[in-house]
Amino acid sequence: MTTANFADQLIDEMKxxxxxxxxxxxxxxxxxxxxxxxxxxxxxxxxxxEIGVARQWAMREFCExxxxxxxxxxxxxxxxxxxxxxxGSAGMHVLERLLLEHEPKLFILDGKRxxxxxxxxxxxxxxxxxxxxxxxxxxxxDAVTLNGYLGKDALExxxxxxxxxxxxxxxxxTSNPSSGDLQDQEIDGEPVYARMARLVNEWGADFVGxxxxxxxxxxxxxxxxxxARRVRQLAPKSLILVPGIGVQGGRPQDADAxxxxxGCGAVFNFSRSIIYAYKYGPFADxxxxxxxxxxxxxxxxxxxxxxxxxxxxx
Amino acid sequence: MTTANFADQLIDEMKxxxxxxxxxxxxxxxxxxxxxxxxxxxxxxxxxxEIGVARQWAMREFCExxxxxxxxxxxxxxxxxxxxxxxGSAGMHVLERLLLEHEPKLFILDGKRxxxxxxxxxxxxxxxxxxxxxxxxxxxxDAVTLNGYLGKDALExxxxxxxxxxxxxxxxxTSNPSSGDLQDQEIDGEPVYARMARLVNEWGADFVGxxxxxxxxxxxxxxxxxxARRVRQLAPKSLILVPGIGVQGGRPQDADAxxxxxGCGAVFNFSRSIIYAYKYGPFADxxxxxxxxxxxxxxxxxxxxxxxxxxxxx
Numbered sequence: 001m002t003t004a005n006f007a008d009q010l011i012d013e014m015k016x017x018x019x020x021x022x023x024x025x026x027x028x029x030x031x032x033x034x035x036x037x038x039x040x041x042x043x044x045x046x047x048x049x050e051i052g053v054a055r056q057w058a059m060r061e062f063c064e065x066x067x068x069x070x071x072x073x074x075x076x077x078x079x080x081x082x083x084x085x086x087x088g089s090a091g092m093h094v095l096e097r098l099l100l101e102h103e104p105k106l107f108i109l110d111g112k113r114x115x116x117x118x119x120x121x122x123x124x125x126x127x128x129x130x131x132x133x134x135x136x137x138x139x140x141x142d143a144v145t146l147n148g149y150l151g152k153d154a155l156e157x158x159x160x161x162x163x164x165x166x167x168x169x170x171x172x173x174t175s176n177p178s179s180g181d182l183q184d185q186e187i188d189g190e191p192v193y194a195r196m197a198r199l200v201n202e203w204g205a206d207f208v209g210x211x212x213x214x215x216x217x218x219x220x221x222x223x224x225x226x227x228a229r230r231v232r233q234l235a236p237k238s239l240i241l242v243p244g245i246g247v248q249g250g251r252p253q254d255a256d257a258x259x260x261x262x263g264c265g266a267v268f269n270f271s272r273s274i275i276y277a278y279k280y281g282p283f284a285d286x287x288x289x290x291x292x293x294x295x296x297x298x299x300x301x302x303x304x305x306x307x308x309x310x311x312x313x314x
Numbered sequence: 315m316t317t318a319n320f321a322d323q324l325i326d327e328m329k330x331x332x333x334x335x336x337x338x339x340x341x342x343x344x345x346x347x348x349x350x351x352x353x354x355x356x357x358x359x360x361x362x363x364e365i366g367v368a369r370q371w372a373m374r375e376f377c378e379x380x381x382x383x384x385x386x387x388x389x390x391x392x393x394x395x396x397x398x399x400x401x402g403s404a405g406m407h408v409l410e411r412l413l414l415e416h417e418p419k420l421f422i423l424d425g426k427r428x429x430x431x432x433x434x435x436x437x438x439x440x441x442x443x444x445x446x447x448x449x450x451x452x453x454x455x456d457a458v459t460l461n462g463y464l465g466k467d468a469l470e471x472x473x474x475x476x477x478x479x480x481x482x483x484x485x486x487x488t489s490n491p492s493s494g495d496l497q498d499q500e501i502d503g504e505p506v507y508a509r510m511a512r513l514v515n516e517w518g519a520d521f522v523g524x525x526x527x528x529x530x531x532x533x534x535x536x537x538x539x540x541x542a543r544r545v546r547q548l549a550p551k552s553l554i555l556v557p558g559i560g561v562q563g564g565r566p567q568d569a570d571a572x573x574x575x576x577g578c579g580a581v582f583n584f585s586r587s588i589i590y591a592y593k594y595g596p597f598a599d600x601x602x603x604x605x606x607x608x609x610x611x612x613x614x615x616x617x618x619x620x621x622x623x624x625x626x627x628x
Binding site for chain 2: 026028029051052080082083085086087088089090092093095096112113114115116117118119120122123125126134135137138139147148149150151152153154171174175176177178179180181182183185186187188192195196199243248272
């Protein structure tokens, strides 16, 4: 197990793979290829237990095949916890197996957690605690997303782990249409997202690695490049995790707003645009759903190259 | 299964039990009574799998005994998801069993979730989807806590469920010391928490029940009664979930700031002050840890009466 600063790990992987691509694993039942069993078993009159087992198999198989199709292109995987929690312990068990079997890869668990200190400690342990054998977390990963609405003491339980080899990305400006309801409102002449970025940059100063970026980073949606320019100025040392290119409307051409002067300050997450490329986006017509991995690989390579065209190789 | 508006269900239960008490189930390994196996098995040299099973048993037994000791006093239970997620699928399985076996009771899952629309839909389904047999959520509950940092479209997937019999509480002013980092900052002359309360009151107008309160409520910490007075004015129809009396420093004497004119607009959550009453607070000296249920019951009754003394019976 590596003990390098998380930001350094991520940037080294970017340079090695000439990629800024994170692939988002959102195994939604609604979008899953029918060939993987989702719709098939539902029409077979199977019992609840058999359907549950078939669904577990389909979720895991889907994620495994997406990983196999993209592992030389993606610098890491962002797992959306909601899609696993949707199926309770059965879903969480699938996630545990994925994390365990792909342990050397970088995994970001996207849960946007944030709670009071005592509870936040339980979350930090849930994702990062790796001491002992009996108490090691079954959801061990490399980084998480956090919501900073509760302030510094909600993030602090994660800091001891950031000082080692773990990372966290705090929401600044999210990619969704109504993110402005609160995030664009102004406090002393600057929007809430800018205030958040300023605070996180300050709190993250202790976790800056050799490449000059902190393992306490930010989330800024690709749909708001102007916000990103402002964040980049206020938080020059924050790594930015950028969701929202593709189905949500963000464009690779705007990537420079996020990446920083050296072009290494941002990674870009693609979920639906890659994993469901067989049904969404420019490659949907070329691939049947039973070739979903091929579509995912083509889309992943396309976006890797598009980002490098916009920013140069990392 | 009842189909009454959630706010009405909760207030009817308050009136029936003459109580405003919510008991918080935070089965932390750190605080768990050693008599329940946590420390005991750890010293027996058991294998990882046996310790995992023993821990599951201890978590479940602890929650079951707390529920049995308080079920005639508490109007509902608030489950802190972090403490179950800490043990991955094993922890979630304990929670599923608890929810299933106590189904007529009111359960609030406290996860403070908030995500973009597509993901938020998966969370809403995770807690509220009860159609069919194969797709019913294993974490089915009555209400959740939500984080509104992402704005309205992050909450909207929950609205169809609120229009039926489910509830949600959106964070306004949280009980932790650094909640002011963002929540106290002013937007157009009003603090962020007040802006959030105003928005939630507006969004919740469609879910107001016969008692005049909305099933889209707010969270305001007991440690900030002045904030509560402001919230109560701006959001007169919001039910308020109030954590923070007891170990965190909030006082029953300030309860009127939260409860509204009819005294029925707030429920008060107690976690550590009740479930670990054998080691924290005014009843710690009277009870050994193997009497933790007795201590919990004494503390629960004490706080129920204290709140009624401050507010009158609901």
